[in-house]
Every structure is written in C-alpha cells, then in structure tokens.
Amino acid sequence: MKKSFIILLHIGFWTCYFILIAIMLAVYYRSSVHAINQGVRILNALKSLLLFAFVPSLISYWAYYFILFPRYLVHKKISFSIIHAIVISTAAALIGYILIRYSIESGYMIDMDDAGKHGRSTAITVIVAMTLIGMVTGIVALVIRGFINWFNEKKLKEVLKQKNHEMEMALVKSKIDPHLLFNTINNIDALIIKDAVEASNYLNKLSDIMRFMLYETMAEKILLSQEIEYIEKYIALQKIRTANVNYIHFTVSGNVGNKSIAPMIFIPFIENAFKHTTNKKLENAITVNILITDKKIKMVCENKFDSKPKVQSLNSGLGNELIQKRLQLIYADKHLLEINKNNELYSVHLTISNG
Numbered sequence: 634m635k636k637s638f639i640i641l642l643h644i645g646f647w648t649c650y651f652i653l654i655a656i657m658l659a660v661y662y663r664s665s666v667h668a669i670n671q672g673v674r675i676l677n678a679l680k681s682l683l684l685f686a687f688v689p690s691l692i693s694y695w696a697y698y699f700i701l702f703p704r705y706l707v708h709k710k711i712s713f714s715i716i717h718a719i720v721i722s723t724a725a726a727l728i729g730y731i732l733i734r735y736s737i738e739s740g741y742m743i744d745m746d747d748a749g750k751h752g753r754s755t756a757i758t759v760i761v762a763m764t765l766i767g768m769v770t771g772i773v774a775l776v777i778r779g780f781i782n783w784f785n786e787k788k789l790k791e792v793l794k795q796k797n798h799e800m801e802m803a804l805v806k807s808k809i810d811p812h813l814l815f816n817t818i819n820n821i822d823a824l825i826i827k828d829a830v831e832a833s834n835y836l837n838k839l840s841d842i843m844r845f846m847l848y849e850t851m852a853e854k855i856l857l858s859q860e861i862e863y864i865e866k867y868i869a870l871q872k873i874r875t876a877n878v879n880y881i882h883f884t885v886s887g888n889v890g891n892k893s894i895a896p897m898i899f900i901p902f903i904e905n906a907f908k909h910t911t912n913k914k915l916e917n918a919i920t921v922n923i924l925i926t927d928k929k930i931k932m933v934c935e936n937k938f939d940s941k942p943k944v945q946s947l948n949s950g951l952g953n954e955l956i957q958k959r960l961q962l963i964y965a966d967k968h969l970l971e972i973n974k975n976n977e978l979y980s981v982h983l984t985i986s987n988g
Contacts, residue, residue: 634781634784634785634788639781642777642780642781643777646773646777650690650770654682654683654686654687657682658675658678658679658682677742677743680736680741680742681733681742684729684732684733684736685729685733685759685762685763685766686763686766688725688728688729688732688763689722689725689726689728689729689763689764689766689767689770690725690766690767690769690770691725692721692724692725692728692729692767693721693722693725693767693768693770693771693774694770694771694773694774695774696721696725696771697718697721697771697772697774697775697778698774698775698777698778700717700721701714701717701718701721701771701775702774702775702778702779702782703778705717706775706779707782718768718771719764719768721767721771722764722765722767722768722771723760723764725763725764725767726760726761726762726763726764726766726767727760729763730756730759730760730763733759794962816874817835817839817870817873818839820835820873820874821835821836821839821873824873835869835870835873838866838869838870839870841863841866842863842866842867842870845859845863846897849863849896850896850897852896853895854893854894854895854896855893855894855895855896856891856892856893856894857889857890857892857893857894857925857930858889859896860894860896860897860898860899860900861885861889861923863897863900864883864899864900864903864921864923865883867900867903867904868881868883868903868921871907874913875913875914877913877914877915877916877918879916879917880913880915880916880917880918880919881917881918881919881920881921882917882919882920882921883920883921883922884921884922884923885922885923885925886922886923886924886925887923887924887925887926888925889925892925892930892987894930894985895959895963895964898959898960898963898983898985899923899932899934899983901953901956902932902934902956902981902983903919903921903934905936905953906919906921906934906935906936906979906981907919907936909936909938909979910936910937910938911938912937915937918936918937919934919935919936919937920933920934920935920936921933921934921935922934927987928986928987929984929985929986929987930984930985930987931982931983931984931985932981932982932983932984933980933981933982934980934981934983935978935979935980935981936978936979936980937977937978937979938977938978938979957970960983964985964986967985967986968983968984968985968986969982969983969984970982970983970984971983
C-alpha cells in the first residue's frame with residue numbers, strides 16, 4: 634500500500650476524532666450558554682477534553698500500531714496482546730491523569746466539576762474512563778494496521794503468483810523437443826538431395842516455428858490464426874518423418890476471425906500425441922480438430938498409443954502438470970479440460986470460453 638494512502642488513513646481517523654471532541658465541546662457550550670464567564674469555561678473545557686481524551690488516545694493509538702500489532706498480534710499471541718493492551722492504555726491514562734492534575738494544581742486549568750466547587754473528580758473513575766478511551770482508539774489503530782497488512786500481503790501474493798505464473802509459462806513455452814529439432818534437420822538434410830525446393834520449404838517452416846517460439850510467445854495473447862498457423866507448420870514438419878499420408882488428420886471448423894488466445898495453449902497436447910504415437914504406419918493415428926464458435930474454442934486431440942507399460946503414463950510428468958497449471962492461471966473458470974484414456978486411444982478435450 635502506498636505511503637500516501639496510509640497517511641490519509643491516519644489523518645482521516647484523527648480528523649474524525651477531533652470532530653468528535655468538537656461536538657462534545659459544542660454540547661458543553663449549549664449547556665452553559667447562560668453561565669458566568671462562559672469564555673473561560675469553554676476554554677477550560679477544551680483543555681480538559683484534550684488532556685482527558687487526546688493524551689491517552691494518542692499514546693495508545695501509536696503504541697498499539699507500532700508495538701502491539703507487529704510484536705504480538707501478528708504472531709497470534711492473543712493473551713499477550715490483551716495484557717499489553719491493558720498495560721499500555723492504563724499507562725497512557727495515568728500519564729494523562731497526571732497532566733490533568735498538574736494543570737489543575739498549577740492553575741493552568743480548573744477542575745471540570747463545576748469549576749472546582751465540589752472538589753476533584755474521583756481518580757479511579759477518571760483513570761478507568763481514560764483507559765477505556767485509549768483502548769478504543771488503540772483498537773482502531775489495530776484495525777487500520779491489520780487492514781494495511783492484509784492489503785500488503787494480498788498484493789505480495791498477487792505479485793508472487795504472477796511471477797510464478799510467468800516462470801511456469803516460460804518453462805512451458807521453452808520446451809522445444811530436441812528430438813523434433815534434430816530429426817527435422819536430418820530429414821531436411823536428406824531431402825535436399827532429392828528435392829531442394831521442398832527442403833527449402835520445410836526449412837522455412839522450421840525457421841517460422843523457431844521465430845514463433847522465440848518472439849510471439851512473449852505476448853500474453855496472440856491471434857488464434859497465428860496459433861493455428863503454428864500448429865499447421867508443426868504438423869507439416871512431423872509428416873516428414875513418415876511416408877504415411879494418413880498418419881495425422883487435422884481440421885479447423887468455424888470462423889477464426891480476430892479471436893485471440895494465449896500462445897502455445899494447444900500445441901503441448903499435440904506434441905504429446907506425436908511423442909506417444911510410435912507406430913508411423915497406423916491410419917489416422919493422430920486426429921486434431923479445432924472447432925470455433927462465437928462463444929468458445931474447442932480442441933479435440935486423439936492419438937493411438939502403444940499400451941505397453943513403458944508408455945502407459947501419458948498424463949504423468951512435469952509437462953502436463955505445468956500445462957494444467959498454466960491453463961488454470963490464464964483461464965481459471967473459463968476453460969474445461971478433459972483427458973481420457975480408453976484401451977489404446979488417448980484423447981484430450983480442451984474448451985476455452987471466448988471473452
């Protein structure tokens with residue numbers, strides 16, 4: 634919380650407090666409007682109120698704020714907090730009472746009990762009243778300090794959450810499959826001899842993918858058309874590794890328009906599909922469908938996998954955990970992720986609400 638706002642909170646409280654004292658003084662003025670030496674009585678009442686109400690309040694307020702809250706209450710030491718609160722307010726009341734008695738004895742002010750005609754007020758009653766006043770203002774100080782602490786902790790948690798979010802997204806975004814990179818380069822190298830033009834085309838696709846991962850993923854949102862273009866190029870590079878033209882089936886339905894999406898939100902699931910589909914001769918081994926409507930964007934990614942024990946844990950590992958955390962951080966209650974594994978078919982259904 635900004636210091637200027639904290640100062641305003643304190644100024645606001647003390648302004649209200651002085652207004653309350655002014656109201657009490659006004660009430661006293663109305664009750665003594667016909668009294669002799671009215672001006673002297675009003676001035677004396679003001680001095681008495683300041684010593685009676687202001688001194689214990691001022692001491693208790695700042696002692697509660699700077700000592701009681703950070704040392705005891707913030708650590709949930711309730712019993713110690715109560716004991717110290719009573720001690721602080723009582724000490725503040727005693728100081729205030731001593732100042733009152735000193736002022737009366739020195740002639741600086743007269744006793745409020747009808748100008749001293751009926752003797753001094755009972756010391757215990759005055760001290761108890763001043764203690765209660767100090768405790769009330771002290772409680773206000775605790776509320777203000779508690780609010781400031783709560784606000785600062787909330788902001789700190791938001792900052793830490795954002796930093797964690799950024800690190801996790803950076804980790805997910807930076808996950809370039811080295812096997813894809815090396816295999817693609819090797820395949821392009823082999824293709825250069827057979828078809829230099831086609832090899833150049835694939836090399837450009839690889840360059841576009843690397844450029845996308847290095848630069849476009851820095852933004853919080855990108856156009857959906859860019860994400861789809863990236864997926865198409867990624868799939869095209871994967872197709873180099875097999876002669877099976879029906880190995881993967883990719884479709885996009887609906888109007889892409891100017892819709893935006895978080896970068897690389899779909900590709901990790903598609904990467905996993907290629908990673909865990911080892912038989913390149915299967916027909917429609919991988920199916921990726923993206924359905925776009927006015928209200929939502931849905932991706933369905935299905936792949937056939939080898940059911941041997943070594944590849945059964947498709948939804949395990951740090952990668953998927955980070956992907957799901959990223960979805961939760963970015964889209965929270967605006968997404969639905971369903972992952973199913975039946976027999977030898979692994980499917981991912983990800984729906985993201987627009988807006």
